[in-house]
Amino acid sequence: MTFMTIPSTISGGPSVFQVRIGSGEVLSAGDEADVLLAFYQHSYENHLAALKRGGIVVYDSDHVEPNQDCEKDYHQIGVPISGLTIEAIGGTARDKGKNIFALGLVAKMFDLDAPKLEKLIAERFGGKDESVLQNALNAFHAGYGHALGNVIETFQFVESQKRSGHQVVMSGNEALAYGLIAAGVRFGAGYPITPWSDIMELLRRELPKYGGTFVQTEDEIAAISMALGASYAGRVSVTGSSGPGISLKTEAIGWGVMAEMPVVIIDVQRGGPSTGMPTNVEQSDLNIAVHGGHGDSPRVVLAPANVEDCFLTAIEAVNIARQYSVPVIILSDQAIATRIEAFEEPDLEKLCQDISPDFTPVAEHKPYDLGASGGVTRHLPPGTRIGSGKYPVVTGLEHDEMGHPSGAPKVHEQMVAKRRKKLQKLAAELPVPAVYGPPEGNVLLVGWGSTQGPLREAVDRARGAGDSVSALHIKHISPLPNGLEDIFAGFNHIFVVEMNDEGLYGYGQLGGLLRARFCDPKIRGITKTDGLTFKVKEIMERARNNVASGMRRL
Amino acid sequence: MTFMTIPSTISGGPSVFQVRIGSGEVLSAGDEADVLLAFYQHSYENHLAALKRGGIVVYDSDHVEPNQDCEKDYHQIGVPISGLTIEAIGGTARDKGKNIFALGLVAKMFDLDAPKLEKLIAERFGGKDESVLQNALNAFHAGYGHALGNVIETFQFVESQKRSGHQVVMSGNEALAYGLIAAGVRFGAGYPITPWSDIMELLRRELPKYGGTFVQTEDEIAAISMALGASYAGRVSVTGSSGPGISLKTEAIGWGVMAEMPVVIIDVQRGGPSTGMPTNVEQSDLNIAVHGGHGDSPRVVLAPANVEDCFLTAIEAVNIARQYSVPVIILSDQAIATRIEAFEEPDLEKLCQDISPDFTPVAEHKPYDLGASGGVTRHLPPGTRIGSGKYPVVTGLEHDEMGHPSGAPKVHEQMVAKRRKKLQKLAAELPVPAVYGPPEGNVLLVGWGSTQGPLREAVDRARGAGDSVSALHIKHISPLPNGLEDIFAGFNHIFVVEMNDEGLYGYGQLGGLLRARFCDPKIRGITKTDGLTFKVKEIMERARNNVASGMRRL
Amino acid sequence: MLRRRIDETRFVMSSTTTETPGRSNGNPSVAQSPDGGRKPLTKKDIAADHPTWCPGCGDFSVLALYFKLIEKRRIWHEKITTVAGIGCSSRFPYFVQGHGAHYIHGRALPFATGISLTRPDLHVFVFGGDGDAFSIGGNHLNHTARKNLKMTYVIMDNWVYGLTKKQTSPTSPIGFKSKTDIWGSVDHPINPMKQLISAGATFVARTTHTNPNHVLQMMEAAMDHDGFSVIECLSECVEFYDGAFDASNPRKGGTFNPVPEDHDVTDEFAAYKLAAEPFPGYFGVFYKIDRPTKNANEAKINTQSREKFKGLKDWQILQKNFDRMK
Amino acid sequence: MLRRRIDETRFVMSSTTTETPGRSNGNPSVAQSPDGGRKPLTKKDIAADHPTWCPGCGDFSVLALYFKLIEKRRIWHEKITTVAGIGCSSRFPYFVQGHGAHYIHGRALPFATGISLTRPDLHVFVFGGDGDAFSIGGNHLNHTARKNLKMTYVIMDNWVYGLTKKQTSPTSPIGFKSKTDIWGSVDHPINPMKQLISAGATFVARTTHTNPNHVLQMMEAAMDHDGFSVIECLSECVEFYDGAFDASNPRKGGTFNPVPEDHDVTDEFAAYKLAAEPFPGYFGVFYKIDRPTKNANEAKINTQSREKFKGLKDWQILQKNFDRMK
Numbered sequence A, B: 001m002t003f004m005t006i007p008s009t010i011s012g013g014p015s016v017f018q019v020r021i022g023s024g025e026v027l028s029a030g031d032e033a034d035v036l037l038a039f040y041q042h043s044y045e046n047h048l049a050a051l052k053r054g055g056i057v058v059y060d061s062d063h064v065e066p067n068q069d070c071e072k073d074y075h076q077i078g079v080p081i082s083g084l085t086i087e088a089i090g091g092t093a094r095d096k097g098k099n100i101f102a103l104g105l106v107a108k109m110f111d112l113d114a115p116k117l118e119k120l121i122a123e124r125f126g127g128k129d130e131s132v133l134q135n136a137l138n139a140f141h142a143g144y145g146h147a148l149g150n151v152i153e154t155f156q157f158v159e160s161q162k163r164s165g166h167q168v169v170m171s172g173n174e175a176l177a178y179g180l181i182a183a184g185v186r187f188g189a190g191y192p193i194t195p196w197s198d199i200m201e202l203l204r205r206e207l208p209k210y211g212g213t214f215v216q217t218e219d220e221i222a223a224i225s226m227a228l229g230a231s232y233a234g235r236v237s238v239t240g241s242s243g244p245g246i247s248l249k250t251e252a253i254g255w256g257v258m259a260e261m262p263v264v265i266i267d268v269q270r271g272g273p274s275t276g277m278p279t280n281v282e283q284s285d286l287n288i289a290v291h292g293g294h295g296d297s298p299r300v301v302l303a304p305a306n307v308e309d310c311f312l313t314a315i316e317a318v319n320i321a322r323q324y325s326v327p328v329i330i331l332s333d334q335a336i337a338t339r340i341e342a343f344e345e346p347d348l349e350k351l352c353q354d355i356s357p358d359f360t361p362v363a364e365h366k367p368y369d370l371g372a373s374g375g376v377t378r379h380l381p382p383g384t385r386i387g388s389g390k391y392p393v394v395t396g397l398e399h400d401e402m403g404h405p406s407g408a409p410k411v412h413e414q415m416v417a418k419r420r421k422k423l424q425k426l427a428a429e430l431p432v433p434a435v436y437g438p439p440e441g442n443v444l445l446v447g448w449g450s451t452q453g454p455l456r457e458a459v460d461r462a463r464g465a466g467d468s469v470s471a472l473h474i475k476h477i478s479p480l481p482n483g484l485e486d487i488f489a490g491f492n493h494i495f496v497v498e499m500n501d502e503g504l505y506g507y508g509q510l511g512g513l514l515r516a517r518f519c520d521p522k523i524r525g526i527t528k529t530d531g532l533t534f535k536v537k538e539i540m541e542r543a544r545n546n547v548a549s550g551m552r553r554l
Numbered sequence C, D: 001m002l003r004r005r006i007d008e009t010r011f012v013m014s015s016t017t018t019e020t021p022g023r024s025n026g027n028p029s030v031a032q033s034p035d036g037g038r039k040p041l042t043k044k045d046i047a048a049d050h051p052t053w054c055p056g057c058g059d060f061s062v063l064a065l066y067f068k069l070i071e072k073r074r075i076w077h078e079k080i081t082t083v084a085g086i087g088c089s090s091r092f093p094y095f096v097q098g099h100g101a102h103y104i105h106g107r108a109l110p111f112a113t114g115i116s117l118t119r120p121d122l123h124v125f126v127f128g129g130d131g132d133a134f135s136i137g138g139n140h141l142n143h144t145a146r147k148n149l150k151m152t153y154v155i156m157d158n159w160v161y162g163l164t165k166k167q168t169s170p171t172s173p174i175g176f177k178s179k180t181d182i183w184g185s186v187d188h189p190i191n192p193m194k195q196l197i198s199a200g201a202t203f204v205a206r207t208t209h210t211n212p213n214h215v216l217q218m219m220e221a222a223m224d225h226d227g228f229s230v231i232e233c234l235s236e237c238v239e240f241y242d243g244a245f246d247a248s249n250p251r252k253g254g255t256f257n258p259v260p261e262d263h264d265v266t267d268e269f270a271a272y273k274l275a276a277e278p279f280p281g282y283f284g285v286f287y288k289i290d291r292p293t294k295n296a297n298e299a300k301i302n303t304q305s306r307e308k309f310k311g312l313k314d315w316q317i318l319q320k321n322f323d324r325m326k
């Protein structure tokens, strides 16, 4: 199509290469290829040789089965190109769709000039049928929006991992799934939807090795119901979804809160509302995760910061669910889900837990014991013999301590308080998040989820430029850890940086939570809704402008 | 069962009467009955004569067809006693269930000493099978919790209505349903659930008279989908539910927001979470109404203050939905739903509107025109011929101005902003709510929904006692009207009084909204979760204590 | 006033539910269209966006035949509405130049019901996939069938989840290797024809995208049926289930068996037996009976309810209720 | 470790799916219960709260017979779990002394599936009403049936919504005057037997609360079936649909027709014909076949997947994946 210069930031890469997108085309100007883009098995096999050692092969994982032995020679990056193109535009629209998707992918990977490429696409496809151009652009944006992360990072990760044999490389979706397995989860149920599907497909494939099962259900309501049933049966189980599927789980999550049934719900966020933008990133499900139930239904919400954190968060979620008998929602997003990162290999022997139910008979049992300290009771699975001969019923109706229906005002008061207090107890036990950079200063950038990386880089660059900027990453969204007020007190400006809308009143979704709790007007929002990950300089500029405008306001 | 004294507050009532609950029993000590409680048609007919003129007959509307001619001689109050008992305890548990429910009802109506009655019930039913007692107590609490309102009020309303022929008497559910009819709604769909069912049953019965239709669907998702389909077809339609049914509508409401499709959703709140307390009042659905959708999905939320307001709010909701092409949620609650009030008869000829769709051909049409002022576009129904030959698609995918899918960052940014801005425009057009009492002072009691009555009475009594207290009732929950900050500035303490939980951080659901927006720490909560309506003195005491404690805090 | 007009049409419909299909297709535009002069729409007028489907996807033919149907039956833009759920097949409305709605996954039927019950002047066509229809949407399908809503539903069955990239569908045969059944599917698949017949659908047909004339025939018959008419159209997913339907495609060495001449379409048991035949089975109308539509039933209720209020304005009808509440 | 034990049981199940019901009811406690010495539970041990149902409600008999079943089959508290959705009938678990779950409306089956697939040592019994089963829960019913989950489901059908006070149910006959159809219901009701048979349920029976022995018989047969066993039990709602089933009750001048001796329960068409009989129709087992359960299919996948990892600890299996990701 055209020649273009790669930003010199790419160490070791050629300074110029020719972008010729096509089945199994080699992205190179020289003899040895730096990057191979393989759409089909044959192109993968025929051209791999042409790739220089340490080169990158990006293959369509929907069609190509990569050769494991090449792992040491090349950086192999599998992307379900066909599938993502189909999901993004509803088909592959003549293979052109896939090509342009791949172009978007490459553009993002090498940080190419997107607007320029769009112009080129417009020239190329701007025929009389404008919908063809629209399709091409949609495919391009889908590829560009597919947050695979920047290849340079990938390079670096993979390099470092080459240096020490102690790192593993995987995507956030894989990390979440393996984390659940390590945590001892052996049952899950789900219904397909992007970007959640990878997790269910992995668990469906892997769980049987551990004697577990994953069921593809008829819909998302059946999925969470099955997971709740299996949790009830004695072992914390998992379900998950994205976008519309999360909305559908609302009622059942409320039952889990009321019945005090542990369960883990994974929400891999994508662009919303409604069907929205299935292949773009957004952090706009925080509100429904925290407030999305009728009645007062407090639940736990966690958000992993990166791929490694996905693995650890899965384990933490399972343990919180068990310990506090409560539904735990993990808010991942499309960016972490598909991003490939390397991290210190975890000590699996130490981390893997056995959470098989314990059926030792008990003398008596009150499922909703109001005397329990902190309101924390543990679920007793069926199969347990109870000496008193009095057996519990778990229920979504308001109930007395044995789980039998009660409409007494006092009972409702006490049980509502019980469900709230146990989360307040959890909050008290959560670690106060550490500030990145000095604990006091002018500006504090507050983030959650996948924005941790760009935020920290922004802090580094800003401080390099002499600005007083620190960052705080909040992993525990609900309940919030105690002690945040002390951190906030140390800064003049607090900007909550989120990939969601500024809302009716000018702040994002976490911003709303923090403002409501702390009633501190210096807490303001830096939000965006372009469906793309934050660029570091984007954050810095926005912060700078807000401080200026903020000064005026103060 | 026993003799007890009626609080002398009951004007004209006997100072003593014997409570003997039983089929068709007369509640009286003398010859002429003041109150007749009729469970069956025969008891109604046989005993009505024994009732003194102006007396009250409470009948089981599930079994008794009242005689319209008696309207002028007696105050006839129909209560679906059998049904409510069944809904509350899952059957009538030998007719005892109904009797005890009725006892609870009477206790509430005449403000009898509930704890004392509970003790009596315990003595009476405390046999060896404790569950019998539990059933009896559940029935009692259901009756007591059934917010029929205090008979004295009813008396007064009915009296006043006797004086001037210009008042009508009805329940909040009836007022909402008739309001929708006046507004021109001719299609609705729903699934049964208490306390919403009355509305659907009334619309099912009445709409055909106007050439309309109401469909009982297979579930709540089908219900809102049908309503959205009928709205799409050209005329704003209605659906509704309570508790779990509201959670189930989450996904489809999100579609309405994204597709910018007008629709009215009625939520008659009951005790939650989950199945919760079907026959008790609570104001705990504000969070899901405002925040209960994945993605950024701003919608309109209104809450009527009393029965008359139900009628007017229904009309306002329909017109906002049409004008702003947005789903509008009406948050009623079990207290207004069943409370019978009299109000000035509305001028139906003036109020009734014809909202039939207009199919006049247009030259061209952009369903999501970004040029539209304030982002407000109007839905163009199928059946309309479009000169340009370019027809719109309404969709839940992010889309361009014609409704065709687009993943372009700019488009998502602009469309998210469009959906937000049109509600900001609405907010600017909303009336600033009027303060009840002086516009400046020490304490401002902020309320929403059915608490308006008790709040105003609290203000009157407090001011009578020399305290500086005013009240503000917020009907427009989302978007909030502009200008509230100016009102809040006039008070030292702002207490948001709500029938919901204090939450993890010490304030209720509207409290959270207001604190987030205004970041004013003097905004605090007065909440409760006993499933009963607020007593005036309850509010006053709580306010007094909070001021005291608040002082310490400041 | 429109509402009144609708009621009249409703009344017409309810009174013609037993007439011959030709007359009772409930589309005024065909019979009494004032636009008689307008020249019929051509493919050019009806085609919208260039479809995004993969080259060779069966959905292309279904779309082409929908265009043909509109052309042939001289339906105007403003007389039709195209509704779909979510899926590759459900992208349908974007490719049609006419009023369309792209609703949520599995719920297109109740949405279309809202249109059908309030707009008897419109043809309501619903398109969607097997997952949309039988997995998440299965219950709506059964209830729309038993209530017999006037509309046409074309289920584009490719035995797989296309849009979400190859998961098992309720119609996937046992052994099908998908991303959620790498060892091959183990769940007994549903039988679309059996489900529809037993649920009480009044028009049940089966066709395949590889036989265009047959698809068009079925679409016409469905459109002319006064009630809920469903067509299961095999529509191959070349990307994720290549060759799934070869056994039904003569050009691929398969056989296309039309429903036997002597099959009685009003015989439920015979239809059920036909449905039990192993793949490729039969193609054509399995079942077709006359039963009052929900549209007609509700129209009757309206007419009866309105009798007492002849000549009254809406506000006067409401006033009567209010007078009783004084 | 429990998980391992479960897998063995699973394996047993998968290898015995074709054995005689008596052996394959998947309940270790009956066959090899170590509690042999314990004396069987009596009604006193099994009865919990005093039921809140209206006097004369048919649900009382279903409850009484569930107690009888537990007594007769010597099932221990810890070997059974009772699950329900929402409705009068769904209050069931509160009245049973044993582990129970009162879930949400219409979703009891997927909840019970979670138990069934992870706890082959338990009897899973689900109870609920016609609205719970066929209205909001209709799709879960079909998919649980086709997947053939090992559990017993008793649908207490009273042709009406009881708990919510008399609205039309999917099983209400045309003409039934309810609060949502004051002129009488107009929608074609579903046929529970037809829906279950066509959906692929492997055990489908029909009984009525007025014939206690028959109810118990059906419950026993259902419990002994290795797969998804469903019983539609007519259970009168005396409050809102008094006398609905008189025509099936000899004591009310009706007739109770048992399924004909010569009926072949493995013949799908015969069963479907039987289901088409007008009320009161027949009572007994309509359909019963052997098809591998979802439980057995998944157990087989487990055994095969675990072959390669014999003797490895869980963390070692996971380590193998991590090693590949270095």
Ligand SMILES: Cc1ncc(C[n+]2csc(CCOP(=O)(O)OP(=O)(O)O)c2C)c(N)n1
Pocket (backbone or CB within 6 Å): A191, A192, A193, A194, A220, A244, A245, A248, A275, C086, C087, C088, C089, C090, C104, C105, C128, C129, C130, C131, C132, C133, C156, C158, C160, C161, C162, C163, C164, C169
């Ligand atoms: C509530 C919800 N769940 C899941 C999805 C994801 N999803 C989109 S289409 C689809 C199924 C596609 O299969 P099918 O209906 O057969 O259509 P096809 O693509 O095969 O034509 C799914 C699961 C969604 N959009 N919404």
Ligand SMILES: Cc1ncc(C[n+]2csc(CCOP(=O)(O)OP(=O)(O)O)c2C)c(N)n1
Pocket (backbone or CB within 6 Å): B191, B192, B193, B194, B220, B244, B245, B248, B275, D086, D087, D088, D089, D090, D104, D105, D128, D129, D130, D131, D132, D133, D156, D158, D160, D161, D162, D163, D164, D169
């Ligand atoms: C999601 C949801 N929708 C509606 C309800 C209200 N509801 C409770 S039970 C019921 C149906 C009762 O009928 P059925 O299932 O036949 O049980 P029955 O009371 O007749 O035994 C309904 C609609 C609910 N609890 N949850």
Ligand code: SF4
Pocket (backbone or CB within 6 Å): A086, A090, A091, A092, C052, C053, C054, C056, C057, C058, C059, C088, C089, C158, C162, C163, C236, C237, C238, C239, C240
């Ligand atoms: S993925 Fe399959 S169904 Fe979807 S467009 Fe491609 S071929 Fe058609």
Ligand code: SF4
Pocket (backbone or CB within 6 Å): B086, B090, B091, B092, D052, D053, D054, D056, D057, D058, D059, D088, D089, D158, D162, D163, D236, D237, D238, D239, D240
């Ligand atoms: S209402 Fe009907 S179903 Fe419910 S308990 Fe009473 S009789 Fe039984």
Ligand SMILES: [Mg+2]
Pocket (backbone or CB within 6 Å): C129, C130, C131, C156, C157, C158, C159, C160, C161, C162, C169
């Ligand atoms: Mg499909």
Ligand SMILES: [Mg+2]
Pocket (backbone or CB within 6 Å): D129, D130, D131, D156, D157, D158, D159, D160, D161, D162, D169
């Ligand atoms: Mg019922």
